[in-house]
Amino acid sequence: MRITITARHCDVADELRARARTLLERIGRIAPRPHDSRILFVADNGRPLVEVRLHAARGVLHVAKARGSDHRSALDAAVAKLRRQLDKSPIRRRAARGRRARTREPR
Secondary structure (H helix, E strand, C coil): CEEEEEHHHHHHHHHHHHHHHHHHHHHHCCCCCEEEEEEEEEEEECEEEEEEEEEHHHHHHHEEEEEECCHHHHHHHHHHHHHHHHCCCHEEEEEEEEHHHHHHCCC
């Protein structure tokens, strides 16, 4: 999965960029065939905002935005929102149902 990290009107530390990459790689494991993702760090009038976009299978786009006291807390909140979206995704539910059926042993 290709990950793009962008900062607008602010500077983002290398540690925060590494954390963002790590979190999205984890999210990429539960998403159905992720293509690419984008993380946008914005300082809008001094208020940190993070937007995370994840393109998954069949053209599905998941978007999560969050504000926080700093970019790290905003990133954590946005990733949590994205995780909830993926957990509720009908494509993921269908795939999980198929995996459960295959792992059961015939009687």
